[in-house]
Amino acid sequence: MGELSQAPDWGNSTDRAVPPELLLRLSAEPSAAAQARDALAAFAETMPAEALADLRLVVTELVTNSVKYGPGGPIVVSVKRGSDGAVSGEVLDGGRAGVRMRRSPNPAGGGLGLQIVDAVASAWGVRPRSTRVWFRIDPIWVA
């Protein structure tokens, strides 16, 4: 089971009314993404339903990638909501191999997850020489 705790410090945040902020440590097992989605319920009261749906989807895809392709150690998910309403976060699993999208995902095989992240997140990317993936979801949701 994953642990859920308040993030100790996000750096320059001085306004304690802005949270919630989440820091999750999940075991690399098939239920990891569902555990992350349960924890994201903490954002339900401060986000539009559509943005929360996007957040659930992005975190699910990134955590699932770490479960399937990561080194097998703990998966760390951090999510914070900025004062502008945008939600940003990271998923890291300790891998070093890098992450890349396939050009033509095979829906029955794989590669579709990052295509979905690309479609749903306002921005996302990978920290150099890692599998540490960051994302941002802006408050205005466009279908």
Add this chain to the structure above:
Amino acid sequence: MNHLQDPEPGLESLNGRTLASGDLLIRVGGDGEVMRVSLQGELDLSSAGALTGELDRLFDGRSQAIVLDLEQLEFIDSTGIACLVGAVRRDARGVLRVAGARGEVERLFRITGLDGYLPKSD
């Protein structure tokens, strides 16, 4: 009629069965020829294997029609999409139909282009 063992006897019904996997409840019912597989909850990595197993079991049987009811499915991800696409591809007799996708599920079908690919029953 099928008389398969149910792993959770309390959930068993006369002509069907119910399985729980991850955050997904899979209810299978019908008269053998026309079967309905109803999903409730969330379809992802923790439950896709169970659904694949149920659908393959039905594909191997004598069912003439299988309706996959997504009315109560609240979440699906790329693993769930891959599960459905794989099922359609393995459905050699073309008996599978999908019904009732809504909300987040319907939206992801649109995002991935799956809404034009899945055979629909309604």
